[in-house]
Amino acid sequence: MPVVILISGSGSNLQAIIDAAHSKHCPIDIKAVISNRPDVKGLERARLANIETQVVDHKQFDGREAFDKALITQIDKHQPALVILAGFMRILTHEFVEHYTGRLLNIHPALLPDFPGLNTHERALESGVKQHGASVHFVTTEVDGGPIVLQASVPVKVDDTAETLAANVLQQEHLIYPLVIKWYAEKRLVLDNNMPLLDKKELPATGLDYAEVTKN
Ligand code: GRF
Numbered sequence: 001m002p003v004v005i006l007i008s009g010s011g012s013n014l015q016a017i018i019d020a021a022h023s024k025h026c027p028i029d030i031k032a033v034i035s036n037r038p039d040v041k042g043l044e045r046a047r048l049a050n051i052e053t054q055v056v057d058h059k060q061f062d063g064r065e066a067f068d069k070a071l072i073t074q075i076d077k078h079q080p081a082l083v084i085l086a087g088f089m090r091i092l093t094h095e096f097v098e099h100y101t102g103r104l105l106n107i108h109p110a111l112l113p114d115f116p117g118l119n120t121h122e123r124a125l126e127s128g129v130k131q132h133g134a135s136v137h138f139v140t141t142e143v144d145g146g147p148i149v150l151q152a153s154v155p156v157k158v159d160d161t162a163e164t165l166a167a168n169v170l171q172q173e174h175l176i177y178p179l180v181i182k183w184y185a186e187k188r189l190v191l192d193n194n195m196p197l198l199d200k201k202e203l204p205a206t207g208l209d210y211a212e213v214t215k216n
Contacts, residue, residue, distance in 0.1 A: 001185040003028045004080040006088040007035045011042020012170060013086040013107060013177050018049045020178035027185045031078035036090055058090060068096040082184055094141045102191040104139040107177050109169050111135060111151055116144035121162040132156050132165060134173045136180040138191050147196045148207030150176045176210050
């Protein structure tokens with residue numbers, strides 16, 4: 001399945017997806033990696049894997065609409081069946097999201113619907129939650145509000161800092177994102193009327209739980 005991946009930074013999720021694609025268990029063909037920032041490590045990771053890279057620098061555009069239009073043009077050259085946001089740190093316009101409805105996935109470093117937005121690890125620590133984690137969801141026009149497919153939890157320990165928590169959550173991200181992408185590429189996962197279906201079955205409102213899914 002042809003896919004395009006959008007990044008803004010280190011690209012460790014991108015790396016996990018590249019590794020999954022190379023393992024042949026995840027039937028995707030990464031046509032391009034596009035970054036809104038030049039010189040980020042994720043671009044280097046893509047080049048090392050011989051994947052085409054492009055930079056669409058948001059600073060070169062006069063406003064969000066113009067940037068998103070240029071992004072759509074670049075993405076659609078590759079005719080992807082799936083567009084993957086992997087640490088892509090831009091809020092997208094409704095036009096962009098609607099253009100890719102049902103074929104746009106994101107990963108968010110929190111157990112949605114808790115802690116949408118930025119600084120999730122700091123906010124989880126401040127709030128005193130005992131469990132934190134990550135969520136993979138379809139993207140809709142509500143920021144971090146689209147239907148959730150899969151979540152993974154990590155315990156919040158008394159001595160956790162935002163950094164240690166981020167590292168623990170990131171480890172889980174690298175497990176759940178390739179798995180959801182694999183389901184999508186195998187056509188087991190679809191978005192039907194804003195409802196994610198896996199093997200034609202509806203998912204719980206907060207998605208499946210990774211530990212449960214991989215228990216057997
Ligand atoms: C991840 O925690 C992702 O969930 C968030 O930004 C971080 C990106 O990390 N949106 P990386 O670029 O994949 O290493």
